[in-house]
Amino acid sequence: MTSSHANQPVRTLVTGASGFTGRYLVNNLHERGHTAIETFAGRSEPETPTRVALDITSPENCRRVIETVRPDYIVHLAAISFVGHDDPLDFYRINVIGTLNLLEACAATGHTPRKVLIASSANVYGNATSDAIDESFPLAPVNHYAASKAAMEAMVHTWFDRLPILIVRPFNYTGRGQASNFLVPKIVEHFARRAPAIELGNIDVARDFSDVRYVASAYEALLDSDAAAQTVNVCTGTPYTLREILSAASDLTGHELQVRVNPAFVRQTDVKVLAGSPAKLRSLVPEVQAIPFMDTLRWMLEA
Template identity: 65%
Template structure:
């Protein structure tokens, strides 16, 4: 793939060394992109594709955007763990860091072909619905979600100046995700054949996607003609933690006892979060959701599991 100037397409991915960024980089490389990365704080790396800069520094953002002049920007870098200890960091990184990237593009006179910015389905809050679409009102119930809602509002003020797409991914998982997150924690306990797992409310239900599907969606949205729109990234199928425990038990033949730890039960926990992928799949019909039992097989190393690229 080449840019309009005849040079290879260059895509800046903030947070490339994070969980999602690693899979997205593979998708973009396969499509002919040269991927360079940025983080929200300085970090050392021997990878020549890495251009580390602090997104909370407008000066560093200007420098990197001016030097690279990327064809595309995918902004993944964020404080994404809901239980993060420093509430102010959610806003400092998620809102101001995003503003710095957009402001830097304007300041140096560079307009990428597309800027994809990852928000979160947590902005919907505790919604009782069989399928949340993009028109649902936003009602965040924690600082992570509130920071993403604020970020979205800020980004929309740039919609006439820059070609931006916002994604609202629902929960997703896969190999390599931190065990701070629930599905990797559960999978790890089954892989180690632990007799007991300590969890919070196992009746909460989420719309879980496979990270390989999410990466394919982001790549497809970059290549699409769409701009100025927001898309749910989801499957439309919820699973409770109780169901996940049962599926893991069936796939591994191992039974595990659940102990409810009150410290893991948050008052602001969203009980059920399931989205409608209708708008997304109408825009990028080649992106096919991966069944969640296949994702669990992949994570558990049990039986065959197709690579996302083989499904498209």
């Protein structure tokens, strides 16, 4: 990703840059010599050349940012991603209309970036029962978050002939800095403070957990790839049950944690095994190597 003008660094606009994934991606981009232009919501801080305010729900604001920055690349991570968010309409305002505003801003300003990478979610597959869900599986969202991402994808497809867009569907991923209302950080936090017990739901569900550093590296490499007008899973293809994670954390720390199953945390709709097929990702960016989950767990416990 070197610029054709030697003295002009590549400019990459990252929405949601201060989020869990954004922080890792921005760090990677800096190491590649990019100028990362980070967006932030609200007016709580002053703008700088590399930090700009962006209200994704405002078409005018989106146009102003695209016109001012004219980025070489756009990585769109900004979204409402907490499934339990209390206002269902916000999912659609931000995840669907916000994404549309960004694309329309490119059209309105006559600016075509080299690549627009848009983050969707493996949640769009819903309760698909397979240990290797690939990109051809039908979408069957079961909540507003997933439905908003599926609607966003459908809308983005109508732009495939106008802008070089790539949609990524990450499966579960974790790492240092993830909020403790997510499962793996919750488990790590209990082991780190040597808590006597933990309350969880069904510990026999299995999930394809990636390392956030792997996800950020995949996004960065996909920007550089020739892939456009398509969708790609970001996953490892290796599922782990929560029971296995608890056992591994116990082995790593030497601490025994009593597990109490809280019926309130057990959902009847819980998918038994949710694992993706990374075959397409590997064919597009073979240089990006997955990080073994036990290494991720060790890294988190050492924090």
